[in-house]
Amino acid sequence: MIVTKITHGLGNQLFQYAIARHLSIRSDTALYVDLAYYRQFYESDTPREFKLHHFDVDYNILNTSPLLYVSKATKLFPNRSFRPFFKLVKEEGFAYNPQPFETRALMVTLDGFWQSERYFSGIGGLLRKELTVKKDLGPVYTAYRDQIAATPVSVSVHIRRGDYVHNTSFSQTFGFVGMEYYERAIARIRERFPNSRFFVFTDDHPWVAEHFRIGDDAVFVQNEGADSDLADLMLMRTCRHHIIANSSFSWWGAWLNERPDKYVIAPAQWFRNKPELDTKDLIPASWVKL
Known part of the structure; x- marks a missing residue:
């Protein structure tokens, strides 16, 4: 499964969705969005709302169960490495980095802004179709x-x-x-x-x-x-x-x-x-x- 942390305003949300959508297609797996950011208050940030649900997109809302599973497993088996099951890919720098596409795990979590069309250029036509507002x-x-x-x-x-x-x-x-x-x-x-x-x-x-x-x-x-x-x-x-x-x-x-x-x-x-x-x-x- 691919998990993307969604944060900030609409433009950022679209970048964070786009890379995750591309990865989910490439790996033929489910796409989840982590909305924890919107349950917190950040003094330095402009308050924003989650907006992706207004578009013709398909995703799941992340609940705690996958993370709890990994947490419980590491406590039960403290000497075993669980890297093949869970990997966090945190954006480093601002330029394009192929790391998200090179990461192999059952659950990959993306944390970053990912602001380059290189992260999703292979599905440009699909994204332009999906990123259409459904409501009047x-x-x-x-x-x-x-x-x-x-x-x-x-x-x-x-x-x-x-x-x-x-x-x-x-x-x-x-x-x-x-x-x-x-x-x-x-x-x-x-x-x-x-x-x-x-x-x-x-x-x-x-x-x-x-x-x-x-x-x-x-x-x-x-x-x-x-x-x-x-x-x-x-x-x-x-x-x-x-x-x-x-x-x-x-x-x-x-x-x-x-x-x-x-x-x-x-x-x-x-x-x-x-x-x-x-x-x-x-x-x-x-x-x-x-």
């Missing part, structure tokens, strides 16, 4: 979706501020990517696609309305309620091209777009103060880094 996202979502569909050259722009500005830990690690990045990215898009129309997604609508000048025909998407993140993600993937933030959320909004000719711009500097994190495998080779 409401009339506001539908109106935006139809508007995007009617736009010949639609471009999603994701501006993440929120905890990147107001959470001390996140602002030091990530930070708002800056207006200069968006200005350069928009200029690049307009040069390449003169008839483009921008659909702006953000978690800080008042700030964006005051500071972001992008043209009279731009659409500032405002989904509301508990499912606003799901609606935003599905609308992003509907757009033809993308300008993403240094955010796993908009990474997935762009990646889920199935069009082979999509044009994606991503920030060259993903982290603000983490030079030890190697991001070479984070951005797909076909995307443009600015």
Whole structure:
């Protein structure tokens, strides 16, 4: 069995599911999700909800029985090694590491963020099919979706501020990517696609309305309620091209777009103060880094 520890927000959850889904297919075994993270409070983290159950995905919720079995067995037979039965694969560094695919055990537990499409590139088509929201996202979502569909050259722009500005830990690690990045990215898009129309997604609508000048025909998407993140993600993937933030959320909004000719711009500097994190495998080779 494959167990993946699910943590943090929707973008991270999708990465953690994707690698586990690939491993479960390769090993022809069941996939379990460990949701212990959501039963705790972490002062440095932005509170998030588990969201994978809204997608057309198949998994089991981990209960304590497999772990208790291993624990009891080691107590009964303290001199016996149980490594063939249980292995924890903890992510080391940030670049792609083949270790999860080289680990052999009856129960493999994944603990990490696994932010590279190299962990699941072999099942890209399947994931894009599965990672579709099952529920009706409401009339506001539908109106935006139809508007995007009617736009010949639609471009999603994701501006993440929120905890990147107001959470001390996140602002030091990530930070708002800056207006200069968006200005350069928009200029690049307009040069390449003169008839483009921008659909702006953000978690800080008042700030964006005051500071972001992008043209009279731009659409500032405002989904509301508990499912606003799901609606935003599905609308992003509907757009033809993308300008993403240094955010796993908009990474997935762009990646889920199935069009082979999509044009994606991503920030060259993903982290603000983490030079030890190697991001070479984070951005797909076909995307443009600015």
